[in-house]
Amino acid sequence: MYLAPDGVSRGQWKTRLGFILAASGSAIGLGNIVFFSANAYRFGGGAFYLPYLIALFAMGIPVMILEFGLGNFTGRAFPESLYRIAGKKGEFVGWWAIFNAFFITMYYITILGWVFGMLTGAFGDLWKESLPVPAFGLEEGVLDNPYAYFFRMLSTWQPVLFVLLVWIFNVIIVRRGPETIEQATRIFVPLMWIFMIVLIIRGVTLTNGFEGVMLLFTPDFSVMKDSAVWQGAFSQIFFTLSLGFGIMTAYASYLPKKSDLTQNAFITSFLNCGFEYIAGLAVFSILFAFAMVPRASTLAMMFFILPKGISQLPGGLQAVIPFGTMFFILLLLAGLTSSVSLVEALVSSMRDKFGWSRWKTITVAGCFGFIGSAVFALPQIVNPGLQDNGTLGFTILDFVDHWAFSYGLLIIGLFECILVGWIMGADTIRAHLNSHSRMRLGIWFDALIKYIIPLALLFVLGYSIKNEITDGLYGTAFSENYNEPYRFMRYFPGIVLAFWLLSSTLLSLRLTRKGKYESS
Amino acid sequence: MNRANKILLPSILIAVLYGTNIHTAASQVTISLQSDYPVHQEKTRILVVSEDGTPVIGAVVRATYRPGSRVSTESEIGMTDDAGSVDWIPQSAGIVTLSATRTAGDSGEFSVTKTVSVKFASTPAGGILIMILAGILLIGGSVYRFTRYLWGGEF
The missing domain is CATH 2.60.40.1080 (Immunoglobulin-like)
Known part of the structure; x- marks a missing residue:
């Protein structure tokens, strides 16, 4: 039952380096560049490294090993992998993960469209002190840049065009699966590291830039008794390593059987967290040098706070334009290497189930994906006072992100551990992993997969649900900002939650029941 | 609102930022x-x-x-x-x-x-220590594993 079909027929990585670059490129996304730093600031600076490293070794790397092992063991993408170890119930979980990830793909590509828009602005308008934002009734001089540029862009149809371009990039990169993904990541990932190193050098050489680095690492251990810090560290690790999307399983399904999966998981995780570490140096040096308060939000950090810092670099526009352009290209590259992995996870899952050609699958995924991404870019103003997200698309994006990202991935991680740990048997996957790995996993791996990680995920989920209950459903707190004629937006928190939950569940049920996998 | 695991979005935070960047009396x-x-x-x-x-x-x-x-x-x-x-x-x-x-x-x-x-x-000793330890572990880990991989065969 557990024998995998020949992986070569589905495509295969040409080299191990190609696989490592693709997997680490998937893990290193927009959040790595700015969100880790924001979390570290929020949770006590250097003190945050303790729960972060515990979460990395106790949960992040083991789940990465598990996802690699699952894909390589079955030679299939996430839904079929889970089907082969747990039957139809497993397949349902797999499809649910893929549809949840598809929601994330759609809005992630919208955000990349916005990054593209900011990149075009980085050649000029973005660095003006202020701009008029007519859709919100704001004249020039009322709202500073980059806020003005961002909301002016959001209130037009321009981002839909950028979203289309980003989808086209994605389609081009995944057109021949691992082969073309490997070609792209061989260029993009090293470029990301080079750009980040240049930003670090610029940051720490600013007046008092190194003081910012000290601010990042100097610990305040008083936070350690705060359960929010541990919750923040465990969710940070889960999200930053791209776990629970089905990506790593799909990528590992293209590896030869004799791969050293444990070693690969360690390399991928260290590269991801190492990138976060160096990104923190760049971010904190700029924040401190220009006295800016970090925010625990990737979008706020990358669209407002860091560009604001870059705009103050000494040397005038001659310095600001190149560094600003480089910053947004860095974001675009990091986002693209992640979004192609999300698209590939869906494409490989669909192909495994229906045996469609790659082009047909990519066309279907690309068309539906573009429509979804365009919804998140809708420019209708629903919050003219800008007390909140401003446009309809941005507001929907905010709600979907909350459920799909903050809950969906953790739920998948929990079920993944239960299915592999308890139904397939943690010892079975461990035997497979150890058969070709130089680093042998002990029985501790079984304990982590069966008990410790599920409990940690339950803690994180429970903590979030508790807050949801005490604070009210996400989004309802600021629903009073919606007045006539946008009063209908008050129902959106509930509508979006119901839509996300029902559509993921019903589509997963439909695909689970439809057709059968070929027996291996 | 619990924002501890908020990865992408600002929502209310935008309002806060906006408030600090709007020119008023x-x-x-x-x-x-x-x-x-x-x-x-x-x-x-x-x-x-x-x-x-x-x-x-x-x-x-x-x-x-x-x-x-x-x-x-x-x-x-x-x-x-x-x-x-x-x-x-x-x-x-x-x-x-x-x-x-x-x-x-x-x-x-x-x-x-x-x-x-x-x-x-003065330069904070705790900050230096954590910077070095985390750097050794994360960057050193990457370099060490990567080096082992380069000498370690095909896949």
Whole structure:
């Protein structure tokens, strides 16, 4: 039952380096560049490294090993992998993960469209002190840049065009699966590291830039008794390593059987967290040098706070334009290497189930994906006072992100551990992993997969649900900002939650029941 | 709202940011410091003046250390004197938001803020230690594993 079909027929990585670059490129996304730093600031600076490293070794790397092992063991993408170890119930979980990830793909590509828009602005308008934002009734001089540029862009149809371009990039990169993904990541990932190193050098050489680095690492251990810090560290690790999307399983399904999966998981995780570490140096040096308060939000950090810092670099526009352009290209590259992995996870899952050609699958995924991404870019103003997200698309994006990202991935991680740990048997996957790995996993791996990680995920989920209950459903707190004629937006928190939950569940049920996998 | 695991989005945070970047009448009063980069435990002088340079008397000045974090603390520095100034000894290094407010007075009510970076008095040993340890583990781990991989065959 557990024998995998020949992986070569589905495509295969040409080299191990190609696989490592693709997997680490998937893990290193927009959040790595700015969100880790924001979390570290929020949770006590250097003190945050303790729960972060515990979460990395106790949960992040083991789940990465598990996802690699699952894909390589079955030679299939996430839904079929889970089907082969747990039957139809497993397949349902797999499809649910893929549809949840598809929601994330759609809005992630919208955000990349916005990054593209900011990149075009980085050649000029973005660095003006202020701009008029007519859709919100704001004249020039009322709202500073980059806020003005961002909301002016959001209130037009321009981002839909950028979203289309980003989808086209994605389609081009995944057109021949691992082969073309490997070609792209061989260029993009090293470029990301080079750009980040240049930003670090610029940051720490600013007046008092190194003081910012000290601010990042100097610990305040008083936070350690705060359960929010541990919750923040465990969710940070889960999200930053791209776990629970089905990506790593799909990528590992293209590896030869004799791969050293444990070693690969360690390399991928260290590269991801190492990138976060160096990104923190760049971010904190700029924040401190220009006295800016970090925010625990990737979008706020990358669209407002860091560009604001870059705009103050000494040397005038001659310095600001190149560094600003480089910053947004860095974001675009990091986002693209992640979004192609999300698209590939869906494409490989669909192909495994229906045996469609790659082009047909990519066309279907690309068309539906573009429509979804365009919804998140809708420019209708629903919050003219800008007390909140401003446009309809941005507001929907905010709600979907909350459920799909903050809950969906953790739920998948929990079920993944239960299915592999308890139904397939943690010892079975461990035997497979150890058969070709130089680093042998002990029985501790079984304990982590069966008990410790599920409990940690339950803690994180429970903590979030508790807050949801005490604070009210996400989004309802600021629903009073919606007045006539946008009063209908008050129902959106509930509508979006119901839509996300029902559509993921019903589509997963439909695909689970439809057709059968070929027996291996 | 629980924002601890909020990866992507700002929602309310945008409103907060927007609030700090919109130009209103309140911005006619400004806060300035004797030193651009005050130093932890070293006395510096805060000056609150109106747009025409007139000192603002009787404004209450507060400091919020590490604003927006779980370790944020707030303390009152004092009230501005006849010169519109008040002395301040920063209680910790890092990012600090200073606020000056006055609820009543001849020149009316106002509330203004200014964010400053407070330098460390000396290089913090704890910060250096964690930077080195985390660097060895994460960057060193990457390099070590990558090197082993390069010498370790095909896949």
